[in-house]
Amino acid sequence: MSFEEFQNRARLFVVGALEPDEMAEFEKARHEFGARAEAFIAECYSLSEAFALSLKPAKASDQIKARLMEMVKNRQTD
Amino acid sequence: MEGIQREDAEALSQLYDRYNGILKALVLRVIHNEAEADDLLQEIFMEIWNQAKNFSAEKGKPLGWMVTLARRRAIDGLRKKQAYARAEERLQHETEQQPDAWVHNSTEEEILDGDRRFLIQRVIGVLPPAQQQAIELAFFRGMSQREIAAKTNTPLGTVKTRLELGLKKIYDGLKELRDEL
Numbered sequence: 001m002s003f004e005e006f007q008n009r010a011r012l013f014v015v016g017a018l019e020p021d022e023m024a025e026f027e028k029a030r031h032e033f034g035a036r037a038e039a040f041i042a043e044c045y046s047l048s049e050a051f052a053l054s055l056k057p058a059k060a061s062d063q064i065k066a067r068l069m070e071m072v073k074n075r076q077t078d
Numbered sequence: 079m080e081g082i083q084r085e086d087a088e089a090l091s092q093l094y095d096r097y098n099g100i101l102k103a104l105v106l107r108v109i110h111n112e113a114e115a116d117d118l119l120q121e122i123f124m125e126i127w128n129q130a131k132n133f134s135a136e137k138g139k140p141l142g143w144m145v146t147l148a149r150r151r152a153i154d155g156l157r158k159k160q161a162y163a164r165a166e167e168r169l170q171h172e173t174e175q176q177p178d179a180w181v182h183n184s185t186e187e188e189i190l191d192g193d194r195r196f197l198i199q200r201v202i203g204v205l206p207p208a209q210q211q212a213i214e215l216a217f218f219r220g221m222s223q224r225e226i227a228a229k230t231n232t233p234l235g236t237v238k239t240r241l242e243l244g245l246k247k248i249y250d251g252l253k254e255l256r257d258e259l
Contacts, residue, residue: 011249015217019222038137041137042137045139
């Protein structure tokens, strides 16, 4: 697999669109390209961020944060 | 994120304040149910708290990691509750009400402000509709290439090409916008 093809696969990988039969080949190329591959994959996460940031933020219920912090507090005291 | 890795609850509180709106919007986009989205949001932040030790700044920014985690949980939630049919109906209803759902809410004020959301929407919005649709179905619906091909009655190879071309265009567009974002 060329690095250009790996780049195409990496973009599919970060948005969860890589088919199971493509995954093994992708992982093999990822291993072969090493640090260069990991650096590129890290950059590709800008795609996931962008899709989330393209949406208008939604307001969560006020109770959610209170429940969350209570759960964390309980976890810490266990 | 470092604070959360040290199990500092105040750090989680700050992270929640900063990102809950973004993550809630993402979850809501996937499952189309306000109450379920709130429940999932709580679970997602709890998972962030529990899994923070696995986050590595070398592998990307915290937001990318959180979005990946939130998306996976939302899609799992959607499948677990077998809500596909109901979400389908809601999505259909929403699409009818707002045909161009992804490119939305771009008010004049946002344009003047050079708002980040507007800039990203502009990058996505220049893609041909078929590429936008393929990416939307993959990212927000968790569909595989084969499922997209079946749903859109399109050859698998065409779906793959649409995804690859669309994602590359967005990736390149975001790189050009890096300073503005």
